[in-house]
Amino acid sequence: MLQTILKSADAPALLGGVWLTAGPTAERIGPYTGSVVSRARVAADGDVPTAVRHAHAYAKRMARLAPATRAGILAAASRLAAEHRAGIARLIALELGKPVRDGLGEMDRVADTFAVCAAEARRIGGDLLPVAGWERGVGDTALTYRAPAGIALAITPFNAPANLLAHKLGASFAAGNTTLVKAPPQAPSVSAAVVALLLAAGAPVEAVQLLHGGGEVGAALCAAPEISVISFTGSAATGAAVARAAGAKRLVLELGGNAATIVCEDADISEAAQLSARTGYSNSGQSCISVQRIYVHRSRFEDFVQIFTDKVAGLTVGDPLDPATDVGSMVDAEAAARVAGWAADAAAAGATITTGGRNDGATLLPTVVADPPPDAAVVTQEVFGALVAVLPYDDFDDVIATCNASRYGLQAGIFTTDVRKILTAWRELEVGGLIVNGTSNYRLDHVPFGGVKDSGFGRESPGCMVDDFTVVKTLILRGMSIWGEQ
Structure with a gap:
C-alpha cells in the first residue's frame, strides 16, 4: 500500500485492517499548483463508532506484544522512512507547498523519531517500591510496571504532518497501544503514507486505524468514552474544543506559539541575522516555534535590521518541488492574504516593511516588519506565516517582561555569551524551552518539547509520550517480602 499511496493521488482510510478508497471523498488542491494533488476517502456515517469498536477489540492484542517486538518494528520503520524519504517529501511539497528540501529534512526527522521510539520501547519497565520502610508494609513486597493505556487518539496538524504523526503513532505503538489517527485535511496522502510505512515495517493491522475528515470527525473521536488518551497538535482554540469534547480523558496538547528571540548587545549580529532568516521562513513560517518576534538591543537594532533584511530578500521563493527553493507557498491563499x-x-500604524509584504495566491513573499507598535497583530497574535517582526529594546529585564506578555509560551531563543543573562532568561521566560545562541525554531526530537499557558501542556518527546501513553499498575504481594519480616 505504501507504494500505491506514493504513486497515486488517492489517500485511503484504514478501518478495521482494510484500506478503503470507495465512499465519500474530498479533494486537496495543492496551494502552489492550484490543481488536485490528492483525494482522501473521508469518514462516512458510522465509521467513527466502527473504528472505536475495532480499537476496543484490538487493545488487548496490542498489549500482548513484547517491548522487544515493538522496538524491532519501529527500528524497521526508521529504515523505511529513510528509504522512502524522497517519495514522501514529494507528497509534502504537493499537498502543502513546503519546499522539498524541508520535506527531506522532515523525513530525516521521521527516521530519527521512529528510532528513538524503538529505544524507548526497550526501556519500558517498572519499580520495586520501598514498601517495607513503613510499619504497615513490613512483610509485604510491592512492584509497579507501565502498562499500555489501551486506545490512543492522535490528531495531527498540517505543518509537519509526517514527523508529528511519527511522534504520536511511534510513541503510542512503543507503549503497546492501538492508535486511532485523525489526519489533517490538508495532508491526507502524507498521513496515509506514514501509517502505511509502519505497517510495512511489520506492525500488525490491529496497531492503527486512519480516518480522514474535518473537525466533526475529530470531535466524535474525542468524545468516544473508549479512548484512553488523546494527543493533539494544533491551534489553541481547537485545543480547547478538543478538551471540551474529551471530558475526563488524559490529554497531551501542543498548541500555538508566538515565539520570541532576543538578540543582546554582545551577540554576533551577522550570525543571529542569518539564523533568524533561515528559521523564520522555513515552511513559510508555519510552525508553532517559528521565529515571529525578534527583540534586538537598541545599540545593534539598525545594523541587525539591515543585515536581516538582506538575508531575507536573498531567499529563493518558488516551486516547492525545485531543490533550490527556500520558501514555497503557505497552506492556502486565505492564509497568505491574512x-x-x-x-x-502594522505599516499603517507606523512600522516599516523592509522587504516583502505581498502575496501571490498562496505564496507570501518573505516579509520583515521593523519596529511595529506593541499592540500590532504581528506582535500580539500567532502569525503562522512568512513574516517576522523586529523590535528594539533597551533593558534586559524589560524585554523579558515583554516576551512574557504573550498568552503563548512554547519556546524562545537568545543570542548572548553572558551566562547570567542566559540563566536569568531560562528562569524568567514563561516558555517550555530556551535555545541559546539559536532562534526559537530549533528542536531535537528526543528532547522534551512543549509549552505553558495557551501553548498547551504535556511534553512531546518519545520518552515523555510513552509515559503519557501508559498507566502505572501496582502489584502488592502480602505476606511475601524480600525485605525481611520483622
Whole structure:
C-alpha cells in the first residue's frame, strides 16, 4: 500500500485492517499548483463508532506484544522512512507547498523519531517500591510496571504532518497501544503514507486505524468514552474544543506559539541575522516555534535590521518541488492574504516593511516588519506565516517582561555569551524551552518539547509520550517480602 499511496493521488482510510478508497471523498488542491494533488476517502456515517469498536477489540492484542517486538518494528520503520524519504517529501511539497528540501529534512526527522521510539520501547519497565520502610508494609513486597493505556487518539496538524504523526503513532505503538489517527485535511496522502510505512515495517493491522475528515470527525473521536488518551497538535482554540469534547480523558496538547528571540548587545549580529532568516521562513513560517518576534538591543537594532533584511530578500521563493527553493507557498491563499493584511496594518500604524509584504495566491513573499507598535497583530497574535517582526529594546529585564506578555509560551531563543543573562532568561521566560545562541525554531526530537499557558501542556518527546501513553499498575504481594519480616 505504501507504494500505491506514493504513486497515486488517492489517500485511503484504514478501518478495521482494510484500506478503503470507495465512499465519500474530498479533494486537496495543492496551494502552489492550484490543481488536485490528492483525494482522501473521508469518514462516512458510522465509521467513527466502527473504528472505536475495532480499537476496543484490538487493545488487548496490542498489549500482548513484547517491548522487544515493538522496538524491532519501529527500528524497521526508521529504515523505511529513510528509504522512502524522497517519495514522501514529494507528497509534502504537493499537498502543502513546503519546499522539498524541508520535506527531506522532515523525513530525516521521521527516521530519527521512529528510532528513538524503538529505544524507548526497550526501556519500558517498572519499580520495586520501598514498601517495607513503613510499619504497615513490613512483610509485604510491592512492584509497579507501565502498562499500555489501551486506545490512543492522535490528531495531527498540517505543518509537519509526517514527523508529528511519527511522534504520536511511534510513541503510542512503543507503549503497546492501538492508535486511532485523525489526519489533517490538508495532508491526507502524507498521513496515509506514514501509517502505511509502519505497517510495512511489520506492525500488525490491529496497531492503527486512519480516518480522514474535518473537525466533526475529530470531535466524535474525542468524545468516544473508549479512548484512553488523546494527543493533539494544533491551534489553541481547537485545543480547547478538543478538551471540551474529551471530558475526563488524559490529554497531551501542543498548541500555538508566538515565539520570541532576543538578540543582546554582545551577540554576533551577522550570525543571529542569518539564523533568524533561515528559521523564520522555513515552511513559510508555519510552525508553532517559528521565529515571529525578534527583540534586538537598541545599540545593534539598525545594523541587525539591515543585515536581516538582506538575508531575507536573498531567499529563493518558488516551486516547492525545485531543490533550490527556500520558501514555497503557505497552506492556502486565505492564509497568505491574512498575513499580508497584518503586515499592511502594522505599516499603517507606523512600522516599516523592509522587504516583502505581498502575496501571490498562496505564496507570501518573505516579509520583515521593523519596529511595529506593541499592540500590532504581528506582535500580539500567532502569525503562522512568512513574516517576522523586529523590535528594539533597551533593558534586559524589560524585554523579558515583554516576551512574557504573550498568552503563548512554547519556546524562545537568545543570542548572548553572558551566562547570567542566559540563566536569568531560562528562569524568567514563561516558555517550555530556551535555545541559546539559536532562534526559537530549533528542536531535537528526543528532547522534551512543549509549552505553558495557551501553548498547551504535556511534553512531546518519545520518552515523555510513552509515559503519557501508559498507566502505572501496582502489584502488592502480602505476606511475601524480600525485605525481611520483622
